[in-house]
Amino acid sequence: MKESLDIKVAKNSKYMNEDIVKSLIYVSLNNTSAESGSKDLAKDMDVPSPDVVLRRLKALDLSNVINALNKANMKLVKKHARDGMKMAIDYTEEPYYGKIDMYVTRNKYKSGADVFHTFATISVVGKVERERLTLYSLPVTRLDTKEEIVRELLKNSPRPSLLLMDRGFFTIEIIKLLTEMGIKFIIPAVRNERVKRVIDDYIHGMMPAVFEYEMGSKVYMVIAKKRNAKEDDRPVDKYIPLVTNVKFDDPQEMVAVIPEEYRYRWEIETSYRVEDGFETKTTSRNFTLRVIYFMVGYILYNSWIIAEAETIKYREITAYVFRKTIES
Template sequence: MDRGEGCEIHENAYWDLQTYLGLRENLAVNEGARSFIHESSRKRTPLGHAHREHVRDLSIEQIREMYRQAVSRLLDRVADTEEFFRAGIVAIDITESDPFTGDRAGHEDEIIGTKEKTDEYAYQWATIQLVGNAVPIVLDARPVRKGDTRKEIVEDLLDSAEATVHVDNVLMDREFDSQNILEMISQRGLSYVVPKRMQTSEKAQAKRLLKRGKDRYETDRKFHLADNEWHSTTLIYRRKENSEHTDHRQYSVFMTNRKSGLLSEYGYQWEIESGYKSIKRFMGATTSKDFGLRFFYFAFACLLYSIWRAVDLLVQVQLTGEYEHSPIVTADNMLTLVKKETGIG
């Protein structure tokens, strides 16, 4: 933070306050700042309005750079453990805030709607996260604005992730099933598994499989890119167990540029959705329409989540010599640890 000279309140007090907000559900900054005065061990702490003003002064790029630096330090800490390097799988996805119910005039490029194409509006954020056997650290986050293409989002997040960790495989939801995105990933030497939205040809194939009673089917496919350029991929049809449907909807279609065994890894994609639920628990409450402030709250929540999961990794390795994905350190445990180490309430 650039607060000029002669500031009486230490910069870390602002980070302490944001952590305090994040470790309590739905706590807004004004109320949180009043409570923080009594619970902090610091002599001087920021007031709510001062905290907001300093956060608003940060640009999106400044927030992202601060986040990447913090995650880099976190990765350096967990990199000492063998368990951290067991997988190079990342998942990319987009999440959204609770539906926005106020007047979005002047903010139409930022409060852009929901992924389900309803008549509601919401802020959207994209992240890239380690999944699989690795500790589920959120490597980077970025806001999603009107006009941002899915390819731009994926390329940006992969650039950031590959500058930090080794990446082998990329998992994404079906909203990223564009052949141009898949080609870009292949050109980087990475593998991918992405579910495909079923068009007429896929529905027809699924109907034939259903008629034949086949549970699985693979076929190579080329998708047109431009002029004489094509993207080659493999389509894998898989019949869902205990499906509620009786027609072709029993089947899901996945695309991959590697051997079909990678399909089993797609199950790790749910981890990013599960992570979003915890991340949102770490977010401070706000009604502000300031885009930078909103993103800062989300990014800081991603950092708290990542710290929690990194602490859990270190504790598990210390106690058992192994890392099981299900955490033994709860979010409440982390609150106790933070309070003990920092005096944050």
């Protein structure tokens, strides 16, 4: 990673690029702040102060950081991520409490905030943890459209056999883009009035469970019963409408298979939760620093997943064991 982050240092500087990166990795592995982590690390070795680490990281060019860390990550995962794997694209948000600028996005109120630093990722999803890898990521700004973000993520990743996204990507523009790129996908439909009427018609026997649906491109809508549906739920709430361009000859097979395939998407949420345990804690409002912490966090997460996958025949490597091995 030290080769990726081009940290400028003066010729007479006491601390070099590798010293800054070593401190960065340490605080990320320990899910602590630069201030706390640097003090702990200083007990065993001569390391730069938190002020030096933060100052040099904040001075990095944002675009270069994004390109360099994505490149470093792809180099890490290239033997384990390939064309033809199930993948998911999603947004993850980190609450922001500072001044509003182009780098923050608005969404529903949570964790005491309604503005966030938002990151888009494309990840491999699988049934077991060692199959889940984050492939590429981009920070999302107010100027970015979802189509631009999705196109960029797909352009820089292996080609998925099936792409899974949540209903936030249920738009004509996204479906048109995926159709043009020849990407197979499953996306839940937004429950607008049109979709609610379709579900109601299905309940009353006026609509089949699988039918063609027009969204700028010809796709199929699959009406599937929710696993967790409750008896006292409204009839329309007992079903989930999924839009896909994956076609089966037997409609009943589509009803059985498409919802099960979509369940893989939830693995990206699990990955986000685990990746948080590898991310440096900060209250800084500096966007470049936030991007570095987020990306380094999932690179370390990927390193753990790959280490576990490559040694699974011998023993399981827990996140704790992985941290201690790297630190030593």
